[in-house]
Amino acid sequence: MFTQYDPDSAALTAELRDQFDSFTAGRWDAEFLASHQNQKLREVLAYARANSPFYRKKLSGLTDEHMAGLRVDDLRSLPYTTKEDLRQAQFDILSQPIAKAWIFYETTGTTGAATPCPRTNADTIHNNSALTAYYRDVLAVHGDRQVIGVSGPTELHATGDTFGDVCRNLGHSVAKMWPHSPVIGFDRALEVMRLLPITGLFCTPGMAMRLAQKAVEAGLDPRRDFSLDVLMLTGELMSPSLLDNIGVLWGAEARNALYASQEASVLAAATSDGSLRTVPLINHYEVIEPETLAPVEPDADGVRYGELVVTNLYMGAKPLIRYRTGDLVRMTDPAPGAAVRAPALEVVGRVRDQLLLNGTLVNGYDLEDLLLRRFRGYHDYRITVSRDELGKDLLTLTLKADPDSHRDGIEQAAGECLVALDTPLTVEFGDPGPITSTGAMVSWKAARVVDLRKAPSGEDSSAERIAATRV
Template sequence: MFTQYDPESAALTEELRGMFDDFRAGTWSADDLRAHQTAKLRDVLAHVRAGSPFYRERLAGLSDGALSALRSDDLRSLPFTTKEDLQRAQFDLLSLPVSAAWTFYETTGTTGRPTPCPRTNGDTIHNNTVLTSYYRDVFAAHGDHQVVGISGPTELHATGDTFGDVCRNLGHAVAKLWPHSPVVGFDRALEVLRLLPVTGLFCTPGMALRLARKAVEAGLDPRRDFSLDVLMLTGELMSPSLRDNIGDLWGADVHNCLYASQEASVLAAATSDGTLRTAPLINLYEVVDPVTGEPVAPDADGVRYGELVVTNLYTGAKPLVRYRTGDMVRMREAGPGAAVPAPSVEAVGRVRDRLRLNGHLVNGYDLENLLLRHFRGYLDYQITVADDGAGTDLLSLTLNADPDRNGRDAVERAAADCRAELDTALDVGFGDPGPITSTGAMVSWKAARVVDRRNPAAGTSVESRSAERIAGTRT
């Protein structure tokens, strides 16, 4: 492998593998972790202040003495970094020249200017070590030698490189197949899935649904005619209800495998206990009120609910300091029996994707989970929000599903749950929402899944127009 040809990369790989093995084994105390995070935080701040024009200006008030005394729990003394900062600063945010990286990625730019995301060998090794360590037991439950499909874009995007490298680390064969590519297409992708056969698949929840739909249209049964044991899904919102439906469609074990972004890299990964767990060896995490920016205290159940803020703890091309992800999360400390002694996290939707329904502010994760919990076997869905003209919000759910399997009882239970939890009436119909629902990973869950008709005078949002444009190319 490459790291064996580069002494620095080989040494870092060996060091991180040992650290993660020890951390997972529970040999790190809270003091050990705090000391590690404090030392790495100081390294990162010195690195970005020296190399990044953006952070040199942003951290001008941080003296050498203050930096050397800074601890991991002193983050509130530092300013936030926002998505708008990334779009404005562009290459000025980098702490190293692109020539120091091994690869160049960028954000999709579907709803704004793309931002550069180069990665050094160190960036990749830090992030891929997390995935290799956490995924080992997930794949081991299905045998030592898997053939794993990776269905995601590769141009200027990390999906194929990241999961391919991690599968190689774990000893599994890889087939990269992107059905939206004119070189591959859905027919050939399905053929490859059957031919090899592919036993594991990385893709988005929307792609898992779309592949199942294409298989059914071709006269195939996803459960009977394919050999998938495990689906590793990421890139879009996925509630437990949607996860269970996808598992039912394919007859496979389904994991929400990764919480990450092109700009911030790996933030949490699937573990064998069925949860996404954070990576505190390479990131510092905060949960803040999305309006005030103040830290959120745990509730009575020990859950912190708010916007996630992350600080990378490794020096590389583009470490971020107190980066406001714009994502709402629920975070809970690890308890007894956790597969990895790190907090669990549920990413429940973007701050701006929340919907207010008859006075209730609801995130996408909880709304999806509520509306879909009684239905199975559907190949797609879409939500429509309207009002009755007198100020009362109404919901409609369109399912691409067999009405006989999802009959009156399921419809009535879904409507009753919606009325009880959101004081909102729900109508359920059956049909094809069209290709716009496939755009969630490129744009947002709300733009892909929700049609909001309550204020037609406001026009459609930039994200909705982007989703429509992408969907037009996929018709």
């Protein structure tokens, strides 16, 4: 409705709606998409160089003649943008002053200096148009009379505004409720979920498990006493094993809904075929080897595994050019029958969150999936890494669950871990504590892994401080 009061925004909304409708219907071939990306890349480069103090210096060697003929295949000739660049540049990274934005967000600042992430109307319309187009079929199977809960932070954070706007576009009611807020709390959040009732919920995996545990503590059955049809999960590492467990807890469909960041906005979203898919209309994607920075070629299965680099293809408050996300991904080109003709993306954890276990380097996604594969119905988990007197690495999985109902999986889990990682696994039962709720604020590793082989990091300390406020 707002856009009707702003002719430029109204025109952009209509243009993007038509583009995404056409793209998701499969009417864009590779040549047409490449032409679109090439044109948008040139526009963004000229825009950022002219308006951003940071990019004016960073792209000073890029001439008008070079830019006029630049294609996305030529991006390797341009420098990367890193997280450290954002921390140091601060407001100089922006291509528009704050007064031109409609809202101001920032990163959490728990792992370094907070960086500004304002959104102009163009930012919001581009990103929310993508989510609206991708989520339409995902949510449609659950009917057109849905009440969607959004359990995420709202202060200086995009979660509530983004999902609220997208659900509004799709005709669904929204209730924004952040259980960690002193105004709401878990008891009131659960009461609202039953009262309305909430049929869909956007939240982190940790929040979904915490809500289920709080419901059980209140004498409620999450499967019987609530009306959830679908959980749209985001904000944390999410392996298939964890996703399936959350679906079991609530008796609902659990989806990996979104890969995004405050800095780079929407990078991939859920589609009706169950995949998380990139959004090539508004971003260009590269996969590089994080040590050598060499481009990664597809393996025999067509999968590119490495660090994701993204370039925004729209002129908002803060377009990023060749931004190194620091995240490891598996990217696979769409197969025939894909719901959207865009590469599927598995986000498998941060580069620096990988663990070396008895000579095998494993990412968080694969480790979580392996250790949790044989267990369902738990409300929380944590992993401890230790080393015996002979120098062999050991793993301990702590599950918040009824031990008697999970005994059968222990031997299988230990055997699979030994085969895959040459690492013994012990499974224990107990409460990992509130630190596991900090994953979206800090990192999966800080929230989920206790590595006794090394001294605590700054991120570990940040997670402890946040957890202390949530006891």
